[in-house]
Amino acid sequence: MKILGIDSSARSASAAITDGEKVLGCFYTNTGLTHSQTLMPMIESLLKNANVKLDDIDLIAVNKGPGSFTGIRIGVAAAKGMADVLKIPVYGASTLGSMAYNLIDTDCIACCAMDARCGQVYNALFDITDGKITRLTEDNADLIENVEKKLKEYKKIKFIVGDGAEICYNNLKNADDVRLASQTHRFQSAVGVCFEAMNAPEDKYIESAMLVPEYLRLPQAERELKAKLHK
Template sequence: MKFITFDSSTKALSVALAEGEQPTDFTIKASTTTLGKRQHGQTLAPAVENILKQVDWKMSDIDAIIVGNGPGSYTGLRIGVTFAKVWANATKLPLYSVSSLALMAGSASKQTDFVLPIMDARRQTAYTALYQYDNQAVLQAVEPDQHIKFEEFLAKIKKHINPNCELTLIGTDIDEFVEMASRQLPTTKLTVIDDWNAYPHTVNAFGKVPWTQIEEPTLLAPNYAHATLAEQEWAEKSDSDTLNPDELIDFK
C-alpha cells in the first residue's frame, strides 16, 4: 500500500510518502519538512504534488492518507485536516490521524525512558504530553495530549518518572520550559532536542507513532486541545470544511 502523511500544526510543513503493509514495516519513499513565509494554505497542495513527482507517483496511486491532527496552530490544523478530509471524501480513501505531538516525540531516542514534547502556548502554558516507547518501539501516551500550565503538568507526571530515569524534552524555543523541568525534576536526567528535529516530522508516522482510523472522514475534527473564544467564534462562522476538492488540488 502507498501512504501519504502530512502535518501543518506548526510553522513547519511536513509531508512524507511510504509504502508497506504493516504499521511497523514501511519503506520511506520520500519526505520533506520546510519552513516558509507563505501560509500552509498556499503551500500544502504544491508540496503534495512535488513530493509525488519525486517518486513518480500520481494522486490516484495513493491508498491511504494520514494527517497530523494537532494540537498546534489553530489555522494550520484546520488547513491540514480540511485538506485530508476533502481528499479522503472525494476519493473514498482510508483516512488516519496521528498526534502532532507524537510526531515530535518520534525524533527522540528509543533508549530514553520518557519523551515530553512541548509546543509553547504562551503565558507558561503548553500543548504537551508524556510518551514512552513500548516493546515494539512504538510511542504510547502515558499522559494524553493537552493544554495546561507547564508547572502543573510537571507536577502531574512526577508519579510516572523514576528520579533516576532519562526524560527527553523536545520542542522549539523551549528554554523557559527546560528551566521549569530542571527545578521540578532535579534528579532526573534531562535531554533536550530543540533544533530542526523538534518539529513534527511526518516520517516519524511510520513505525513510531500509533494511528487512529477515521471511520467517517467528514467528521474528523482537529485536536485543538484549547481554543480561545475568538477562535471558537471564528470556527462557527468558517465554511472551510466545505471546500470544493477542485479548489485544493486535482485528485486524479
C-alpha cells in the same frame, strides 16, 4: 500500504509518503509563508519526486491537533479534500503522539510539548522502550510547573521534543535527567504522522466527513466572546 502524511500544526509544514516502514520521501518547509501557500504545492512536488501517483495512496493521515488553529484547519481540509476525491479513508493523528516517533530509537520518557501561549504548553508523555511507544498521559494544555511534577514521577531519562521544547527545557533543565532533543529530532514531522497511522488499529481509519480538528481549547476569539457573555 502507502500513506500520505501531512503536518501543518505549527510554523513549519511537512508532508511524507511511507510504504510500510519504508519512507519514500519527506518534504519540510519553515519559510514563513502561510500553509495555504505551501502545503498543496509541497505535496504535489513530493508525489512527483517519490514517483508516486496520488491514486496510489491508500490512506491519508494528518495531524488533527493540538497546535495552531489555522494550521490545523488547513491540514485537515487538505486531507479531507484529497480523501474525498480518492474515496479512501483518513486518519487523524495526535500532533503530540506523532512527535513521539522522533525518539523511537531512544529508550526514554518523551515529553512532547508545543507552545500554547498564555503560560501553557500542550503536552503529553510517552514511554519509549525497545522501539515501542506507550502513552502515559493524555493530550492536555497545562502550566509548565505541572509538567515538571508529572516528569518527576518517572526515573528514566527524559527528552523534550516539539516547538515548545525549548520553553519547557529552560524551566526544567535543573530537574533530574531532562534533556532537550537535538534540532534534527525536535520538531513535528509528517513521517511521524505516517508511522502513528501505520501502527493505529484499522477501526481508527475513518471517512473524511468524520475527521474534525481537536484544539484542546477554544480559539482566542471564542474565548473572548465567552468571557464577555459571562460578565
